Amino acid sequence: MYKLSNEQIMHVADLAKLHMNDLDIEKYRKDLDEILNNIETIESLNINEEIMISPSNNFNVFSNKEEEDKVDVLINVKNRAGDFIKVEVENE
Amino acid sequence: MSNYFDLPLITINQKLKNKEIKPIDLVNEAFEKIENNMEYNAFITLNKEKAIKKAIELENKEVDNILFGIPIALKDNIITKDLKTTCASKILDDFIPIYDSTVVKKLNKLNAIIIGKTNMDEFAMGSTNETSYYGPVLNAIDKTKVPGGSSGGSAVSVALKMVPISLGSDTGGSIRQPSAFNNVVGLKPTYGRVSRYGLVAFSSSLDQIGPITNSVIDNAILLNAISGIDNKDLTSSETNEDFTSEIGKTISGMKVCIPNFYMSEKVDIEIRNKINKVINFLKLNNVLVDYVDINFIDYAIPLYQIIALAEASSNLARFDGVRFGYKTDKKITNIDDFYKYTRNEGFGDEVKRRIMIGSYVLSGKNVDIYFKKALSIRKKLSDNMYQLFNHYDLIIGPTTTGFPYDLGTNKSSNESFMDDILTIPVNMAGLPAMSLPIGSNKPIGLQIIGNMFDEKTIYKFAAFLESNYKRGE
Secondary structure, eight states, X not given: OOOOOHHHHHHHHHHTTOOOOHHHHHHHHHHHXXXXXXXXXXXXXXXXXXXXXXXXXXXXXXXXXXXXXXXXXXXXOSSEETTEEOOOOOOO | XXXXXXXXXXXXXXXXXXXXXXXXXXXXXXXHHHHHTGGGOOEEEEOXXXXXXXXXXXXXXXXXXXXXXXXXXXXXXXXXXXXXXXXXXXXXXXXXXXXXXXXHHHHHHTXXXXXXXXXXXXXXXXXXSOSOTTOOOOOSSOTTBOOOSSSHHHHHHHHTTSSSEEEEEESSSTTHHHHHHTTOEEEEOOTTSBOOTTBOOSOTTTOEEEEEESSHHHHHHHHHHHBSOBTTBTTOOOOOOOTTTTTTOOOTTOEEEEEGGGGSTTSOHHHHHHHHHHHHHHHHTTOEEEEEOOTTGGGHXXXXXXXXXXXXXXXXXXXXXXXXXXXXXXXXXXXHHHHHHXXXXXXXXXXXXXXXXXXXXXXXXHIIIIIIHHHHHHHHHHHHHHHHTTTOSEEEEESOSSOOOBTTOOOOHHHHHGXXXXXXXXXXXXXXXXXXXXXXXXXXXXXXXXOTTOHHHHHHHHHHHXXXXXXXX
16 A cells, blocks of 8 residues: 655645645645556556557647737736736745 | 527628628627526637727728638637637636637638637547536536537537637547537547647547537638648648538538448437438438458557547646746755646646546557557548548548536546547547537537548538438438
C-alpha cells in the first residue's frame, strides 16, 4: 500500500505552489494515496518505446508577426502602478 | 411563451427569413425560460442587455446564414471579451477577458446571439458539475440527480430548451457524459478540428470544444460554424467540409465494431440490454457488427490521471494572483507565499488535488517512471484504435457505465474518474465521438466513435438512428 510521507506531500504542495499545513495534509492524504495507487498500475507494463505527445501531426510553424489591436493587457491587474504590477510584501 | 426552440434550426431560420419572427422573439424566449428554470443553476453569467441590443440591431440585417439570430450558450471556460469568464472558480470570480476566443469570433461574425455562460465543474475538472464555485447544476430529467460534467450547464440548458444550442468542452468525456445524462446530442470533434484559442486550457493534448444540441443535424450545423484552421492554434487543422452532407443517407453496408471492454460487467445491465437492442436494429439494417478487443484500453484511467493532471498542473500555473484573478489578502513576506496562499484560497479541493498529482508525476525521476511511460502507452492504445478503422467505419458502445446518480453522493476523487472510463480512450487518440440519446424512460447515450476527421460518418450514422430507431423498444 503506497503512502506519501508528510515531507513528500509538503514537497509536492511546494511544487504546485499551494499552501499546505498539517490539517490540509490529512485532508488530502487519502485521496492522493488512492489516485497514486491507481497510477502505479502502469508500473507492471514493460513499454518504453515511441511516445505520443499529442494526436496532432502538425509541425511547428513560425508565422509572421501580425499587427494586433493594442489592448491594455494590464487591465485585470489588481494592484497596478502605471505600467507596473505591485506585489506588496511585508518586512519581516 | 413561445416554443421556437422545439423547432429545428432550419425551421427557425425560415421563420426569420419570412419575417414571421424576429431575433428579439428568440432572445425573449431564452431569457423567459432561463428565469423559469433558475433552480437548475445552469448559468453563471447572463448576457441579457447585450443580447437584446444585438437582436434589435439584427432586425435591419439580412438573414444570411443559418445561425443568424440564434441564441447560444457557452461553457464558462470559453473566453468572451467583456463578458465575465470564471471557469466556475473563485480564482476567476471577477475576471473580464480582454479578447474573444476564436469560436466566439466565428459565432459573432455569423450573428449568433450569446445568451450567457454556463455552469461547469471548476476548470473542467469533474464529471458531476458539483465542483463549481457557484454550486451544482441539477439534472434536466431528475432534479435530485447529477447532470454529469464538466459541461453540465451547457447540457442542461439545451435539454430544457433554455437555448436551442450550446458549446461545451471535452477532455475526458465532459461533453459526451453530460449529454448522455440529459438525453441531448453532444459531440467531441477530432482533436484539431476546432480551434482551442480562447479555451482556458485544462489538458492541452486532450481538450476540444464541441457542440451540444437537441438533434443530430443541428449539431452538424453548429460544428460547421465553429471548425477550421486557426493560426492562433497550431494544433488546428483545415476543414473544407459540410458536416451535414451525409445526413439522410442509408447506413446499409456499414461496418461497426464494439470493444468488449465497452460491454463488460462494469456497465449497468440495463444499458447493455439497450445497446444489444440497438445492435439488433443495426443488423436488421444490414450493418455488420463485430466485437473486438483493444489492447491497453483498460489503462485509460491511470493514463488520464497521469497525462491530464500533469498537463493541468502546468496550465494552471498561470493562476497566481499577479496579472489577473483572485489574490490573497493575507500579509505575506515573500512572493512564494503570495502564490501559495492565493492559489490555496482561490482553487477548490478537486483542482488542488489534481494539480498536486500532476506536479508529482512530473517531478524528478517520476517523469520517466510515470509521465513518459504513460505517453508510450498512449501511443500504443491510440495506434490500436486507429487500426480498427482499417476494417470498420465506426466504433460504438455506451457513453457511460451507469445512470445519473444522486447529487451529494460524495464519491472519492479516484472513484469519480470511473465515470469517464468509456470516454477517456477517445481523447487519448484524438478521435471524434458523439453521444446520441437512445434511452426512453432513463437517459442512455450511445457513443459513436469515428476515424480522425471523419465526423461526417458519425453524423450519417447518428441521423439514421435518430430517424429510424424507436427508442421505446
